[in-house]
Amino acid sequence: MSTEALAEPPKNYEVRPKSSGQFEDDMGELLEVSMGPHHPSTHGVFRMDVVLDGERVVKLKPVFGYLHRNHEKIGEGASYLASMPYTDRLDYFCSMTNNWAYALSVEKLAGLQVPERAEYIRVITAELTRLVNHTCLMGFLVQDMGALGTPLMYAFREREKILDLFESLSGARMMCNYMRFGGCRCDLPTGWLEQAQKVVDEYPRFLDEYERLLMGNEILMARSQNVGVLPKELAVSAGITGPMLRASGVNYDIRKVDKYGIYDRFTFRVPLGDHGDVYDRLMVRLLEMRESLGILQQALKSIPDGPVVDPRAKLRGFKPKAGEAYGRIEAPKGELGFYLISDGSPNPYRYRVRPPSFVNLTVLEDMCLGHTVADVVIILGSVDIVLGEVDR
Amino acid sequence: MKDLESIKQQIEAGVAGAQVSLVPNDSPANQPSLLVDAAHGLAVATFLRDEAELRFDYCSNVTGVDWMETEQKTKVKQVFDGEEKEVEQVVKMPGYLEAVYHLYSMELRHGPLVIRLRTKNRTDEVELPSLTPVWRSCEFQEREIYDLYGIVFAGHPDLRRILMWDEFKDHPMRKDYVEPDDYEYEPTPHDEVLAKSKAHYPAEVKP
Numbered sequence: 001m002s003t004e005a006l007a008e009p010p011k012n013y014e015v016r017p018k019s020s021g022q023f024e025d026d027m028g029e030l031l032e033v034s035m036g037p038h039h040p041s042t043h044g045v046f047r048m049d050v051v052l053d054g055e056r057v058v059k060l061k062p063v064f065g066y067l068h069r070n071h072e073k074i075g076e077g078a079s080y081l082a083s084m085p086y087t088d089r090l091d092y093f094c095s096m097t098n099n100w101a102y103a104l105s106v107e108k109l110a111g112l113q114v115p116e117r118a119e120y121i122r123v124i125t126a127e128l129t130r131l132v133n134h135t136c137l138m139g140f141l142v143q144d145m146g147a148l149g150t151p152l153m154y155a156f157r158e159r160e161k162i163l164d165l166f167e168s169l170s171g172a173r174m175m176c177n178y179m180r181f182g183g184c185r186c187d188l189p190t191g192w193l194e195q196a197q198k199v200v201d202e203y204p205r206f207l208d209e210y211e212r213l214l215m216g217n218e219i220l221m222a223r224s225q226n227v228g229v230l231p232k233e234l235a236v237s238a239g240i241t242g243p244m245l246r247a248s249g250v251n252y253d254i255r256k257v258d259k260y261g262i263y264d265r266f267t268f269r270v271p272l273g274d275h276g277d278v279y280d281r282l283m284v285r286l287l288e289m290r291e292s293l294g295i296l297q298q299a300l301k302s303i304p305d306g307p308v309v310d311p312r313a314k315l316r317g318f319k320p321k322a323g324e325a326y327g328r329i330e331a332p333k334g335e336l337g338f339y340l341i342s343d344g345s346p347n348p349y350r351y352r353v354r355p356p357s358f359v360n361l362t363v364l365e366d367m368c369l370g371h372t373v374a375d376v377v378i379i380l381g382s383v384d385i386v387l388g389e390v391d392r
Numbered sequence: 393m394k395d396l397e398s399i400k401q402q403i404e405a406g407v408a409g410a411q412v413s414l415v416p417n418d419s420p421a422n423q424p425s426l427l428v429d430a431a432h433g434l435a436v437a438t439f440l441r442d443e444a445e446l447r448f449d450y451c452s453n454v455t456g457v458d459w460m461e462t463e464q465k466t467k468v469k470q471v472f473d474g475e476e477k478e479v480e481q482v483v484k485m486p487g488y489l490e491a492v493y494h495l496y497s498m499e500l501r502h503g504p505l506v507i508r509l510r511t512k513n514r515t516d517e518v519e520l521p522s523l524t525p526v527w528r529s530c531e532f533q534e535r536e537i538y539d540l541y542g543i544v545f546a547g548h549p550d551l552r553r554i555l556m557w558d559e560f561k562d563h564p565m566r567k568d569y570v571e572p573d574d575y576e577y578e579p580t581p582h583d584e585v586l587a588k589s590k591a592h593y594p595a596e597v598k599p
Contacts, residue, residue: 065555070540070564111420236449236498239529252450252498323419326453326494326504337453339494342419354453354494362532391555 030058033373037066041144041377044387048364048376055372060365067391075351080106080181080318083351088175090353091389093133096125096166097331099179104260105327105338106181110320112313118183119262120303124196125169125178126329127292127299128162131203133332133384134243134285135159135210141282141381142214145223151214158206161199168192181318183309193300200296207289215283224278228367228379231276238362242334243288244383247273247280254330261329265302266295278382319346333357333384353392357385393502396424399446403428406443407435415508425492425506433509433521434547440495440505441526448495448505451527454534456541458514458567461487487514489543493523493530511543514566522548540565 036047045066051059071090075083087102088095100122107114114122139155163173168189170176178185214220230240235248245252253270255263271287273280322344328337334356341350360383368376394402400412403426410432417424428436440448462485470479489511496503511518522545524530534545535554542563545551553560562569 065553065557068555072540073565108421109419234528237528238531239451239527241452250498252501257501321419323417323421325419325421325423326506327421328452335452337494339453339455339492341457350455350457352453352455354455358532359529362529 035373035376037063042380043140043385044390046380046385046387046390048380050368050373050376052373055374057368057371057373057376060368060376062361062364064361064387064390067387069392071353071392072351076348079346080320080348081315083348084180085175085177087353088177089388090355090392091331091333091336091357091386092174093136093386094129094332095174095176096129096178097329097336099176100126100261101327101329101331101336102338103179103181104329105325105340106320108327109323109325109340109342110181110313110318112182112310114183114261115307115310116262116304117187117306118308120299121184121188121308122179122261123263123266123299124296124303125166125176127296128165128196128199130292130332131289132159132162134289137285137381137384138210138214138282141278141378142220144377144381145220147214147220151210154206154210154213158203165192165196165199168195180309180313180315182313183307185309187308193303196296197300200293200300203293204290207286207293211286215286221279223375223378224282224382226275227278227371227375228382229275229277230363230367234363234366235276239359240334240363241356241360242330242332242384243284244281244334244360246270247284248276249273254328254335258328260327266298268292268295278378281382317346319344324350328354331356333386333389334360353389355389355392357383358390358392361385361390393497393505394445396426396505399505400426402443402446403436403439406439407432410436412436423504423506425508427508427510430509430511430520434523434526436507437493437523437526440507446505447497447499448503450496450498450503451493451523451529452496452504453492453494454523454530454537455492456537456543456565457490457492458541458565459487459490460567461485461514488512489514489518489541491520491534491537491543518542519544519546521546522551524548539563542566 031052033050033052034047035050036042037045047063049061049063050057071086074086084099084102087098090098135155135158139152142151166176167173169192170178230248232248232250235245236250249272251270251272256270268291271284273284320342322342324341326337326339328335336356337354339352340348343349364380364383367379396414400414403410403412411429413427415425415427440446464483464485466481466483467478468481469476491509493507495505509520511520520543522534524534525547532554534548535551537543538545538551539553539556540563
C-alpha cells in the first residue's frame with residue numbers, strides 16, 4: 001500500500017459523479033490494489049490497478065500485454081495462408097469465427113468467391129462457435145459470482161458436444177484452422193450433419209434448464225442488476241460491439257448490417273437490453289443463443305451439395321494485387337475485423353487485427369467507478385475478454 | 393453512403409481550410425480512402441461525426457502503417473558536352489507514418505469511410521492530433537499505435553505504452569525494427585569487474 005504516492009493525485013485523476021456525491025465528504029484513506037495478473041477471476045493474465053476508498057472503486061486502470069507476442073508482426077513476416085493457423089490463437093474459444101474473419105478479408109482483398117456449400121458450412125460452424133462462447137461465458141460469470149462448479153460444469157458438458165463436432169470436422173477441438181480463402185479446407189465427413197442436427201435439437205433443453213437454474217436466481221439478480229451500467233451514448237462512442245452493445249439497447253448486429261456471407265437468407269431477431277447492466281448482458285447472450293439455434297435449424301435443413309472451395313483460389317503462390325481491404329464479421333465477442341494492405345508480394349505489407357475484447361475494455365473504468373471490488377470481478381466477466389486476443 | 397468525391401467536397405465546404413485528397417485503392421475490395429491534413433484532423437473528425445447526412449458515430453478500427461523511404465528511378469535527358477544523353481535519376485521519396493481510421497455509422501448504418509492522417513517523417517516530426525475526444529474507441533487503439541509505431545497523438549488523455557512494458561525503448565512494428573539479441577540482459581556488477589580486468593590483458597589477447 002502506498003498512501004504517500006496517492007496524497008498527490010495524478011494529473012488526470014478525477015472522481016466521477018457516480019463515486020462522489022454522498023461519499024465525497026467521508027472519503028477516507030485510499031488503498032491501491034493490484035488485481036491480477038494471476039487472479040483466477042481476471043480470465044487470464046490481466047491486471048487492474050484499482051484505487052479503493054474502503055471497498056469502493058475510485059480509479060481503475062487496466063494493465064495488459066503479458067501475452068503480447070506481436071501477432072501482427074508475425075503476420076507481416078508470413079505468407080497469407082500461414083497466418084490462418086495463428087488466427088486460431090487470437091480468441092482461442094472461437095477459432096472458427098477468427099478463421100472466417102480473416103478469410104473474409106483476404107477474399108475481399110483478392111476478389112474471391114465462396115461456393116454455396118462453403119457459405120453454409122461457415123454459418124453453421126460460426127453459430128456453433130457462438131453457442132460455445134456464450135455458454136461458457138455464462139458459466140464463468142456465475143462462477144465469478146460464487147456459484148462454484150455446477151453451472152460451469154453444465155456449460156462445459158454442452159461445450160464438449162460441440163467441440164466433438166469440430167474435432168470430427170477439422171481434427172482439432174479448439175485450434176480448428178478450418179477455413180481457407182475461397183471456402184473451407186475439407187468437406188463435411190459422412191454423418192456430420194446428422195450429428196450436428198442432434199446436438200442442435202437437444203440444445204434448447206439445456207438452455208431451458210440453464211435459464212431456470214440461473215436467471216431467476218435471487219442472488220444472481222441481486223449481484224448483477226444495476227451493476228456496471230453502460231449508457232447507450234458512451235457505448236456507441238467507445239466502439240463497443242457485440243452483446244455488450246446490444247445490452248445497452250443499440251440495435252447493431254453486423255450479421256444484419258453487412259449481411260456478409262449468406263446471413264440475409266435466414267430469419268433471426270436481434271435481442272436488445274433495456275438497462276445495459278450485467279444482468280442484461282447475460283440475458284442478451286442467452287437470447288442470442290436461442291436465435292443462433294434458429295439459424296442453425298434453417299441452415300442444416302437447406303445446406304446444398306457442391307464444392308467447398310473456389311477452384312480459382314490458389315493455396316501456393318498466392319499473391320493478391322496491391323491494395324487494401326478491411327473485412328469484419330460479428331464474432332461472439334463483437335466486431336472482429338482484419339485490415340490488410342497488399343503490396344503484391346506473397347506476404348501482407350500490413351496485417352492488422354481489430355480485436356473486439358481489446359476495444360470493449362475501453363469502458364471498463366467507467367463501468368466500475370463507484371462499485372465495490374466484488375462487482376469489478378463481475379463487470380470484467382460480463383465484458384467477455386480473452387487475453388489471447390487483447391494482447392495479441 | 394454517398395460516394396467519396398461528394399464527401400470530400402462536403403468536408404471542404406464544412407471545415408474551412410481543410411485539405412482532403414482521395415487515395416485510390418486498386419484491390420477488388422473497392423475501399424478508397426480520404427487523406428486529411430493533420431492540422432485539420434480533429435475538425436474534420438468532428439464534422440464527420442456531427443454532420444446530419446454522414447453521422448459517422450462509430451470509429452471501428454484505428455491502426456498505424458509504416459511507409460519506409462522509397463527510391464524512385466526516372467530517366468531524364470541531360471546535355472553533356474553538346475550531346476544529349478539519357479541519365480537515370482534517383483529521387484528519394486521521404487517515408488512517413490500513417491494512422492488509418494475506419495468509420496461507420498450506427499445510426500444510418502453505412503460505412504466504411506476510411507480516413508488517413510500522415511506524419512511529416514518517420515523520425516522527429518511524428519505528431520498527429522488525437523481523435524479520442526471525438527471517438528472514445530480511439531483511446532486504447534491510439535495508445536497501441538503510439539506503443540508499436542511511435543506516433544505521438546497530441547491531445548490524447550493518457551498516452552502511455554499499452555502492450556509493451558513501460559521501460560521498453562523502441563517501436564516494434566516499424567519496418568526497420570531490429571530485435572535485441574537478448575531481451576533479459578541486465579547490467580550487473582560483474583560487467584564492471586570484467587571491464588576493469590581488461591586493462592591487465594596483454595595487447596594481443598585483448599578480447
